[in-house]
Amino acid sequence: MIFHIAKKEFTETLREKRFQLSALIVAILMIISILVSKNYYEKIRTEHELAIQTSRQQWENQGEKNPHSAAHYGTYAFKPIQSLSLIDNGLEKYLGVSIFLEGHRQNDAQYKLIADQNSFARFGEMTPAFVMIYLLPLLIILIAFSSLSGEKERGTLKLLLSQGISKTSLILGKIAGIWLSVGLLILPLFLLGLAFILTTNYQSEDLSRYGLIFLICLLYFGVFVNVSVLFSSFAKNSNAALVGLIGFWIVSCLIIPKFTSNLSKYLYPTPSAMEYQASLKDSLEKGLDGHNPYNEFAKVFEDSVLKANKVDSIQKLPFNYSGLIMQAGEQHERVVYDKHLQQLNDIYLAQLKMHQSSAVLSPTVLAKMLTMQFAKTDLQTHFHFAKKAEDYRIALVSQLNGDLQNNSKFGDWDYAAKPDFFKNTVKFEYVPISLGETMQSAASGLLFLIAWFAASLIAVMMFANKITV
Amino acid sequence: MLHILRFELKQLLATRLFWWVGAILITSISFAVYNGKIAIEEKLHTIKELKEEQEQRYSNFKLDFDSLEAGTKKAQLSWFQDPRQALTVGMFRNSGKYAILEPKPLSLISTGQSDVEIFYTKVSYLSDIFQANNVNFENPFNIAAGQFDFAFVLIFLFPLLIIALTYNILSGEREQGTLPLLMSQPVQIRYWLMAKLTFRFSFLLLAVLLSLCLAFTVFQVDFLSTDFFKLLFAIGIYTFFWFALSFYINLLGKSSAMNTLLLLASWLLFVFLIPSMANMLATSIYPMPSRVELVNAKRQAEQDSERNKQAILTKFYQAHPSLVQKSEKEQTGQDFYREYVTLHEVIDEQVNKVQQSFDNQLEAQQSFANNFQYLSPAILMQNALNEIAETDSKYYKVFQKNAHAYQQNWKAFFKPKFINDEKITIKEFGQIPVYQSSISVDSNFSIQLLSLTLFSLLFTVLVFLQKSKNVNIISA
Numbered sequence: 001m002i003f004h005i006a007k008k009e010f011t012e013t014l015r016e017k018r019f020q021l022s023a024l025i026v027a028i029l030m031i032i033s034i035l036v037s038k039n040y041y042e043k044i045r046t047e048h049e050l051a052i053q054t055s056r057q058q059w060e061n062q063g064e065k066n067p068h069s070a071a072h073y074g075t076y077a078f079k080p081i082q083s084l085s086l087i088d089n090g091l092e093k094y095l096g097v098s099i100f101l102e103g104h105r106q107n108d109a110q111y112k113l114i115a116d117q118n119s120f121a122r123f124g125e126m127t128p129a130f131v132m133i134y135l136l137p138l139l140i141i142l143i144a145f146s147s148l149s150g151e152k153e154r155g156t157l158k159l160l161l162s163q164g165i166s167k168t169s170l171i172l173g174k175i176a177g178i179w180l181s182v183g184l185l186i187l188p189l190f191l192l193g194l195a196f197i198l199t200t201n202y203q204s205e206d207l208s209r210y211g212l213i214f215l216i217c218l219l220y221f222g223v224f225v226n227v228s229v230l231f232s233s234f235a236k237n238s239n240a241a242l243v244g245l246i247g248f249w250i251v252s253c254l255i256i257p258k259f260t261s262n263l264s265k266y267l268y269p270t271p272s273a274m275e276y277q278a279s280l281k282d283s284l285e286k287g288l289d290g291h292n293p294y295n296e297f298a299k300v301f302e303d304s305v306l307k308a309n310k311v312d313s314i315q316k317l318p319f320n321y322s323g324l325i326m327q328a329g330e331q332h333e334r335v336v337y338d339k340h341l342q343q344l345n346d347i348y349l350a351q352l353k354m355h356q357s358s359a360v361l362s363p364t365v366l367a368k369m370l371t372m373q374f375a376k377t378d379l380q381t382h383f384h385f386a387k388k389a390e391d392y393r394i395a396l397v398s399q400l401n402g403d404l405q406n407n408s409k410f411g412d413w414d415y416a417a418k419p420d421f422f423k424n425t426v427k428f429e430y431v432p433i434s435l436g437e438t439m440q441s442a443a444s445g446l447l448f449l450i451a452w453f454a455a456s457l458i459a460v461m462m463f464a465n466k467i468t469v
Numbered sequence: 470m471l472h473i474l475r476f477e478l479k480q481l482l483a484t485r486l487f488w489w490v491g492a493i494l495i496t497s498i499s500f501a502v503y504n505g506k507i508a509i510e511e512k513l514h515t516i517k518e519l520k521e522e523q524e525q526r527y528s529n530f531k532l533d534f535d536s537l538e539a540g541t542k543k544a545q546l547s548w549f550q551d552p553r554q555a556l557t558v559g560m561f562r563n564s565g566k567y568a569i570l571e572p573k574p575l576s577l578i579s580t581g582q583s584d585v586e587i588f589y590t591k592v593s594y595l596s597d598i599f600q601a602n603n604v605n606f607e608n609p610f611n612i613a614a615g616q617f618d619f620a621f622v623l624i625f626l627f628p629l630l631i632i633a634l635t636y637n638i639l640s641g642e643r644e645q646g647t648l649p650l651l652m653s654q655p656v657q658i659r660y661w662l663m664a665k666l667t668f669r670f671s672f673l674l675l676a677v678l679l680s681l682c683l684a685f686t687v688f689q690v691d692f693l694s695t696d697f698f699k700l701l702f703a704i705g706i707y708t709f710f711w712f713a714l715s716f717y718i719n720l721l722g723k724s725s726a727m728n729t730l731l732l733l734a735s736w737l738l739f740v741f742l743i744p745s746m747a748n749m750l751a752t753s754i755y756p757m758p759s760r761v762e763l764v765n766a767k768r769q770a771e772q773d774s775e776r777n778k779q780a781i782l783t784k785f786y787q788a789h790p791s792l793v794q795k796s797e798k799e800q801t802g803q804d805f806y807r808e809y810v811t812l813h814e815v816i817d818e819q820v821n822k823v824q825q826s827f828d829n830q831l832e833a834q835q836s837f838a839n840n841f842q843y844l845s846p847a848i849l850m851q852n853a854l855n856e857i858a859e860t861d862s863k864y865y866k867v868f869q870k871n872a873h874a875y876q877q878n879w880k881a882f883f884k885p886k887f888i889n890d891e892k893i894t895i896k897e898f899g900q901i902p903v904y905q906s907s908i909s910v911d912s913n914f915s916i917q918l919l920s921l922t923l924f925s926l927l928f929t930v931l932v933f934l935q936k937s938k939n940v941n942i943i944s945a
Contacts, residue, residue, distance in 0.1 A: 029742075032749075033749065036749055036753045039753060040752075040753065040756075042493065043756065045764060047759050047761050049760060050762075050766065051761040051765055053760065054765045055765055055768070058489060058765065058768055058769065058772060062772070076764055076765075076768075076829075078761060084698075091609045091610060091613055093613075094585070094609035094612050094613050095609055097760060097761060098624055098760070098761060106645055106903040109761070111760040111761075111764075113757075113760075114582075114583070114585050114612070115585045115586055115862075115863070116757055116831055117748075117752070117757070117761070117835075117837055118751070118835050118838050118850045118862055119581050119582050119851065119855050119860075119861050120744060120747065120748060120838075120842060120851060120852065121748050121752075121843070122581075122582075122615060122851075123742070123744030123745055123747075123748060123847075123848065123851070124599070124741075124745045124748070125748045125749050126745040126748070126749040127749075128743075129746060134741070138737070139487055144652075168740050194612075221610075237726075238726060239725060239726040242726070242729060242730065242733075243729060243880075244739075246733055250629070253624060253628075256615055257614040257615075258621060259500075259617050260611075260614070261610075261611040261614040261615065261616065261617070262500075262504045262616060263610065264608075264611065265607075266507075266609075270606070270607055270608060272511065272515050272520060273606055274515050274519070276606075284912075309932050315801050318594075333885045344606075348608045348609075348610075351608050351611060352608070352610055355610065355614075357913060369610075378610075379609060379610060386644070389630075416798065
């Protein structure tokens, strides 16, 4: 019986002009957005590959130079573009693309694309994820809003029930029927996305990630299917069901995310850049400064080095003291920078937790957060990149300080490392965040989404028995 | 006519819908104004601290200056702390004054680009004013989700309320069976509809106006200015657009359910689909120049000039025969910085060329992308509000240009001192350039409102073309 209901619902939906038109629009938008994303992906990928090469060449060909001057001269780390950004570019526009790596300082990623765009870029961008997360639920609402209220209005519900079908099977049949129509549309689109990903420079993990993104979408669509049938079964008429469902969509997609973005800032205030810099400067001054030998911490350090080497002046040390103290300063600076960055990140994470809690009213927030996590275009992935770049910076600078320490004499700032030295310095090879790490941070969100799905299914089932004819 | 209005008023006060609409407007507008107010206050707080900090630094300089002149403090200050040194007050870490883009009271109506753009920068001889210091940070997820500001309420939520109040003005009568009665009255149905709509239009506009004034008063916003009237005008036209659209759809004579569907589809199209499509098309038809390439190009320019270091310095010493180039060991701090300044001038010139060509490309891209605003009243309205709030990206671009010009003044002021190793006089100390905060931008406000009006007129014309068609009197 469920099968018959599903089949009837499916054929009816397919025949509807409304469905045909909107499905066509969704499909076209999806295809266009994938094509545009692919184009963008290729452009950025070539740009970045070239940039990484050029910047390494510039670093290697800086000629004879004092290693510490080279540390001040610095180099760049460029964030590679992820294959899955083709599907969901997440926060990429709002995050910087390059980090300047230099001695003594940890820099933020620079150049957010959004700052180079017109104001109306803030309306959102047509990407495959946008189509999936914002538009497909609308299509589901359109298919499902009259699924039960329509039967009621036409009086066919009485007929159906008089045939001896249970209300539960009726609802299940309706849900299955809606899924058939939705599946008919999204399955080809999913395969299309897969085909495009296969043309990129993907990692094997990316395919499982894509599968998970698809699963997340299915759960998310499931929530909308269940909620739509639920609304349709208790609404006075189809019109009321439609208005209620669109209301749900607006709350879930527009109001809650914006509301939470303000609220989270009130509950977990982000420090202003000025406060942040001031407290950073404060902490930096409470430790060793490699450039200032008069600083009290430098004195203590000097004494300890002299004692350990059993000499009475730094000139008598068997190595260049400048290299050693620079490195010690670097270590202190890193600890300070890391601590402050961690504090800031903790605030961001607390704000994100709030967004996740707001998902009680908005399944959209969950879907959005999860897809960008699995597409490696979220904040966590960005932190991961920044951390790796920082590790690299420390490794590089310590190599430079090591050269200074071992191959030059104290006070001889005219010393220059051989050009070959720069060619042999460490290279930055970025390995993106692993699926395991993403899983760990995405687990709670994933469970939440499953709970939404289960709860909405239970709700619609429980309500089924209360439908009045 | 008066009868209809009086009847309408009675009917409306009796329905709960009107009270709901009023309540939604008041709460959402109050929350939006509160959010805007907090954001502006945070900025003003930062600005106040910046000014205090700058005041502190330069008044310390002044104290040192005076006591050095009087001969009382000489022993304690090294040369690089001496405020009579141009290097101390013009180039070193403690030097520099702020260029600040101050928000206006009405900036709170629209966040625009204010949460991603930089609104202040410290300008000194060597400061890399818009690259190095990343002074605007906020959780990127929050920025991406967007702010709950007045522009959001007006552009996204307000049309939905209009739809809620107008979707069934004709079909409702038909479905209740009261349409034949109405038709028998000696009043044309179009005028009757227009009266109904005018009433609802006035109600909504009044509700927005009152909510806005209430929120402004409660949160102490100094809003009475010409900008406020510009804002009211813009709100009026945007509201008119949605009424004209709704009028047209009502006249198609479909059922209430169909009207709802059509109106919601239009809403979706104008505030959601067209803007996101436009956004995508604008950047894919005419891609933005690459920042990543810019980074390396600037670096290359820097490296090339550095290779010519000796040639640049030789040329400099030829032009200044009174100065002699010393070996690095013999150089004093001042000698070192004189060469440093000379070298950097050449480097900056090369780097600026690269930057300039990038900026030109970006500007061309942005003005191309801007053409897409004419596709949707929602984009036009957003941009018009950004113009009033002065949070449009172009205000920040002009601010950046001004700050660069200010840095040029700063350099021109200090350069002769560095080169000739002159001390600064007390008179000159008082003349150190200050940023003049005047932003003049070509406003597109009138064009945007004109286009919005055209959109509304388009539907008004359609309304009049529609009248010849018969309207079903009884619902099927």
